[in-house]
Amino acid sequence: MPVVTESDVRAALAKVDDPEIRKPITELGMVKSVAIDADSGVHVEIYLTTAACPLRTKLTEMVRKAVADVPGAGAVTVDLDVMNDEQRTELRKKLRGDSPEPVIPFAQPGSLTRVYAIASGKGGVGKSSVTVNLAAAMAARGLSVGVLDADIYGHSVPRMLGTDARPTQVERMIMPPIAHDVKVISISMFTQGNTPVVWRGPMLHRALQQFLADVFWGDLDILLLDLPPGTGDVAISIAQLIPNAEILVVTTPQPAAAEVAERAGAIALQTRQRIAGVVENMSWLDLPDGTRMDLYGSGGGQAVADRLSRAVGADVPLLGQIPLTQDLRKAGDEGTPIVLSNPTDPAAESLLAISEKLSVRRRGLAGMSLSIDTTRHL
Template identity: 85%
Template sequence: MPVITESDVRAALARVNDPEIRKPITELGMIKSVRVGDDASVDVEVYLTTAACPMRTEITDRVSKAVADVPGAGQVRVELDVMNDEQRTELRKSLRGDSAEPVIPFAQPGSLTRVYAVASGKGGVGKSSVTVNLAAAMAARGLSVGLLDADIYGHSIPRMLGTDARPTQVERMIMPPVAHNVKMISIAQFTKGNTPVVWRGPMLHRALQQFLADVFWGDLDVLLLDLPPGTGDIAISIAQLIPNAEILVVTTPQQAAAEVAERAGAIALQTRQRIVGVVENMSWMDLPDGTRMDVFGSGGGAAVAERLSRAVGADVPLLGQIPLEQAVREGGDDGMPIVLSAPESPAAKALQAISEKLAVRQRGLAGMSLSIDTTRHG
């Protein structure tokens, strides 16, 4: 039998990521001690960020499994402790730097995160369902995805992602819960039950600012913002806080809905944001006999894309048409997006195709210091 050492155990722990921060627990200063007994038993003490850490069971399980898989390991015991204030401060500094005021990382010139603000002219067109499924589809492809529920009054993202988890707070830094590999934040996580949010514009702006700056999103490929319907305070605040956010317009084929959706997209003329495209939802219903029923008419998505192209003087494509399926609604109620529960369904395939058209910024070595000494020796 191989003899297990403390270095073997620490090497295994370096492959254990914190479920919320998504970084190795060894890098985060979460390992308090490691002891290997004469009988090859292993005792590991782990620091939690807070006493009420909702991930304590998952962290314990991950540590236990990683150590148990080390050749020669005997019984594994994991004990939990809690970081003190000084340790939490060091953790926050290691993740966010030492700036007095948090900044919005997505608004910085060097940000590689693609930000999509999903907008609609009116409610009931399935904007949140589209947003959730696009996020889940991107995450399933291996992208690092965040989803901000910016619909403060009509928040629905936690239910649609099937989670009632609350964020963890480390000093002024908020750790967003993760559902279906999507990091997510919503005002619903800070209210009791189904309590309505009754705020005026300045409070909405401040809440968005906190969600963008105080939440530790990590290194995201894509951040999706589920905007409220219309062209009110939230849309204006997003344009101010993240000027580089691109607008994705959701409509139905119905002409009345399309006209209103056009207004939501045309706000880009005033905010000088780019419109990435139009998504037509509930485009048709496939009937058992193989025919299609245009429940909400036809042509609305194409009309919006055409009119917005003319208005902004640039091509605004119709990115896709999503058929009307009962399973989409059921997935929203059950917290299981259709792109995950029924990936071969027509609606799921349409959503996956749209997600693949939403580009991410390339991450390469260009402009990065490689710490290579180019001095000629000899």
């Protein structure tokens, strides 16, 4: 029988990522002690970031399993302790640096995170459904994805992702819950029940600023922002806080809806943001006899893409058309995005194709706003 050593155990623990922070617990200073008895039994003590850590049971099982797999290890016991204030301060500095004030990482010149602001001209076009399905599809591709539910008044993202978890706070850092491998934050996580949020513009701006700066998102490949409909305070705040965010316009085929959606995209003319493309939702309904019904007309998505292309002087593609299906609606209500629960559904196939188009772009400066005014001044 091989003899288990402390270095063997610590090497195994180095493969255990904290389920909230997604970094090795050894790197985060969360391993308090390792002891091995005469019978090769292993006793491990782990620091929790807070006493109310919601994932303590999951972390315990992950540690126990990792140590049990070490050759020669006998019975494994895991005890939990809680970091003191000094340890939490060191953890915060390790993760966020020693800046006196939190900064928005996605707005920094060196940020490689692609930020997509999902916008619509009016409510009811399925913008949130598109957001959560794109996020889940991208995460399933192995990307690190976050969703900020910026629709403060009409928040629905947590329900659609099937989570009622609350964030954990470590000093001034907020650890976002994770659902379907997607990090998510929403104002609903800070309110009781279905309490409405009644705020004016300055409070909305401050909330968004905190969600972007105080939340520890980690190294994201993609951040999706589910904006409220229209071109109001939140859209303006996002343009100010993350100038490099790209706009993704969601519309239905209906001409009246398309006209309103065009306004949501045209805000890029004033904010100098890039428009990533247009998504047409509720494009048609496949009937049992094999025919297709255009419930909301046709051509609205392409019309929006064409008009925005002319307005901004650059190609704005129609990224895809998503049909109406009953499973798409059910998946949203049940909290499992349809791209995961039924990837062969016609709506899921369209959403997966759109997510692939948005995911294949490399992380880098391509598409990043450089705040250069190209207007000639005479």
